[in-house]
Amino acid sequence: MSSLQNYLLLSSLLFSIGLAGALTRRNAILVLIGIELMLNAANLNFIAFWRFGPSPSKLTGIMFAIFSISVAAAEAAVGLGIILAAYRHSRTTDLDQMNSLKG
């Protein structure tokens, strides 16, 4: 059976993988990629709920997913710009070494 439950379980697994990456990696770029994975899991949920919902011809889930993908693209561009600026400032992308605000 390929029901809604399978898609929801898969997307929660994707979310957890992204969360684990964002929480455990030291490279700032890979942390950003983990956040992108979490957004992807949310998009998969939008599409799955749209497809299994009562009226798939209304396009609501597709619109949500398209706008969410656009926001994720903008977020990736700005995030990588911030990482480049931080690299220029501190000569590293290692999050354990970017600790100048640490008390």
Add this chain to the structure above:
Amino acid sequence: MTVTFLILAILTVAGTAAAMGLRNAVHCVLALTVGFAGVAALYLQLDAQFVGFTQIMVYVGAVAILAVFAIMMTHSPTAVRLPAYSSQWVWGGIVAAAVFLVLAWAICSSSASTQALPPQPYIDVQQIGDALMHRYVLPLEIMGLLLTAALIGAVVIAMDRKEETK
């Protein structure tokens, strides 16, 4: 249908897990493109063709390439090889596993998630364009503004200001 879903799910999870687990950052991004392509194939399987191809163009074509460029520009060959995981990685893994367990418990105990597949809807690009130009025109305009602002902001943030400050 089940076999396709299983194959795509294994491909997606393997790609994303490799993307978050490998040591070399470039290998991580290459594995990530496999994961993104798997998610795009899942969209195609769910009859959302437009979103599937958008996913391939935006994520595989733009975000992954952007990440490769960022890795290339921040790579210093003289740096000592540091461990790939932070010192608190055990706690991060525990939190992620706990989140997955809670989500899986909620999904499995919900009655809505055992719903059967409704008949396949007929969605073509013209309908999506009509919806974007009529019902969703305000979000579309806001999205255009957001993308412009993000583009300019990313360039301004990443710009090298050494010549100006001299």
